[in-house]
Amino acid sequence: MEQVKVVLQDREIPKKWYNIVADLPTPMKPPLHPGTGKPVTPQDLAAIFPMNIIEHEASNKRWIKIPDEVLQKYLLWRPSPLYRAYNFEKLLGCPVKIYYKHEGVSPAGSHKPNAAIPMAYFNKVAGTKRMTTETGAGQWGSALSMACQMFGLICRVYMVKISYEQKPYRRLMMNTWGAECIASPSTMTQSGRDFLAKYPDSPGSLGIAISEAIEDAVTSKDKSHYGLGSVLNHVLLYQTINGLETQKQLAKIGVYPDVVMGCCGGGSNFAGLALPFVCDKIHGKDIKIVGAEPTSCPTMTKGPFAYDFGDLAKTTPLLPMHTLGHDYVPAPIHAGGLRYHGMAPIVSHLVMEKLVEPRAYDQLKTFEAGVKWARTEGFIPAPETNHVLAAVVDEAMRAKEEGKEKVILFNWSGHGLVDLTAYDAYFLGKLQAYELPDHEIDRALEAIKDFPKP
Numbered sequence: 001m002e003q004v005k006v007v008l009q010d011r012e013i014p015k016k017w018y019n020i021v022a023d024l025p026t027p028m029k030p031p032l033h034p035g036t037g038k039p040v041t042p043q044d045l046a047a048i049f050p051m052n053i054i055e056h057e058a059s060n061k062r063w064i065k066i067p068d069e070v071l072q073k074y075l076l077w078r079p080s081p082l083y084r085a086y087n088f089e090k091l092l093g094c095p096v097k098i099y100y101k102h103e104g105v106s107p108a109g110s111h112k113p114n115a116a117i118p119m120a121y122f123n124k125v126a127g128t129k130r131m132t133t134e135t136g137a138g139q140w141g142s143a144l145s146m147a148c149q150m151f152g153l154i155c156r157v158y159m160v161k162i163s164y165e166q167k168p169y170r171r172l173m174m175n176t177w178g179a180e181c182i183a184s185p186s187t188m189t190q191s192g193r194d195f196l197a198k199y200p201d202s203p204g205s206l207g208i209a210i211s212e213a214i215e216d217a218v219t220s221k222d223k224s225h226y227g228l229g230s231v232l233n234h235v236l237l238y239q240t241i242n243g244l245e246t247q248k249q250l251a252k253i254g255v256y257p258d259v260v261m262g263c264c265g266g267g268s269n270f271a272g273l274a275l276p277f278v279c280d281k282i283h284g285k286d287i288k289i290v291g292a293e294p295t296s297c298p299t300m301t302k303g304p305f306a307y308d309f310g311d312l313a314k315t316t317p318l319l320p321m322h323t324l325g326h327d328y329v330p331a332p333i334h335a336g337g338l339r340y341h342g343m344a345p346i347v348s349h350l351v352m353e354k355l356v357e358p359r360a361y362d363q364l365k366t367f368e369a370g371v372k373w374a375r376t377e378g379f380i381p382a383p384e385t386n387h388v389l390a391a392v393v394d395e396a397m398r399a400k401e402e403g404k405e406k407v408i409l410f411n412w413s414g415h416g417l418v419d420l421t422a423y424d425a426y427f428l429g430k431l432q433a434y435e436l437p438d439h440e441i442d443r444a445l446e447a448i449k450d451f452p453k454p
């Protein structure tokens with residue numbers, strides 16, 4: 001009998017998060033204050049985030065202790081299992097061993113609670129009473145709803161309107177965990193009202209939903225703070241529990257990967273698995289690290305590395321990142337969690353340093369891979385996760401062509417049980433292989449042409 005999964009005991013859970021900033025070969029560019037053009041100070045961020053989280057955002061300490069209260073919640077589903085995908089390997093018939101970290105076992109069904117739980121905890125400790133956030137497909141909103149409930153915080157989620165309409169079950173999960181969920185653009189905020197006046201029929205975007213959630217937190221009379229589900233340094237930091245667990249699991253079976261892969265929306269699940277391996281790569285390991293994104297939102301493969309806002313209403317600092325422009329409204333592809341105009345500054349920096357290789361896949365390829373997966377390994381992947389599966393298939397085929405044996409490790413970011421309408425659309429032949437035309441990128445980039453250059 002072959003060993004299918006590697007599990008860790010509760011007591012083996014990593015007790016610290018890993019901060020890649022301490023090991024980068026060249027320093028990252030700082031986020032800038034849009035008014036002064038100077039690097040942002042902790043004070044600039046204090047209206048949005050509590051100071052303990054701002055410290056993590058700006059930290060260059062290599063290891064950051066995970067509080068016991070957070071570990072205790074993580075243990076509800078962590079350490080998550082590491083699997084070997086024997087059945088999928090057999091179907092592909094390529095000289096590869098495929099390992100995947102199963103992040104779909106969390107209560108919310110994805111990696112998102114890894115960041116939501118510490119975020120709610122640090123807010124609670126700092127005296128926050130209420131959190132606001134945005135959500136695309138609904139995974140982040142549901143994760144933060146659960147985390148806020150765990151620590152006794154009120155939670156309001158602005159959900160991209162098209163997903164709000166297409167995905168009632170994610171909204172109901174948020175409601176079940178005690179949160180309020182509002183379709184964005186909404187009339188609750190000035191930025192929502194301004195946007196609706198211009199585009200009354202807009203399907204919404206993460207960019208506008210972020211603007212609404214920040215405005216709500218900043219203008220609310222309750223002690224409110226905002227929580228972002230990806231992109232920022234502290235979110236990626238909290239996700240590293242996943243890669244650290246994986247390294248322990250691989251060590252138990254004496255395996256080290258040749259390729260590490262993840263799908264990329266804002267970069268958090270990919271980074272969570274990959275950053276501890278990027279550290280090894282920086283220190284000389286021969287390993288390839290690949291981030292997979294949609295061709296309809298090709299932030300890393302086609303967007304420049306530039307300073308840009310994280311949201312449409314220009315409320316965030318200017319972040320140094322790969323971007324398609326903050327007013328870019330992505331095509332309504334069925335992977336809501338990957339439809340963001342920017343990429344985490346850390347991941348963007350690693351792409352510039354050639355430590356991470358980006359690749360783009362269209363949604364037909366991704367669903368084809370996802371259905372193959374479901375029909376061999378059983379677990380039904382989220383549409384976002386299907387992007388890394390397309391990349392895994394691609395990498396396996398390359399191994400076959402090169403006649404090389406390879407060990408592939410990837411992050412199975414979440415299950416698709418609440419996304420089956422997307423599978424329905426795929427089966428009915430309604431999905432298109434959308435590729436963002438270059439003229440559309442040029443148009444979107446007009447919005448940032450006068451910003452400072454990194």
Ligand SMILES: *Cc1c(COP(=O)(O)O)cnc(C)c1O
Binds near residue numbers: 112
């Ligand atoms: C949110 C989400 C993603 C994309 O977000 P990242 O921040 O890039 O990880 C990918 N997969 C799943 C299942 C998600 O919920």
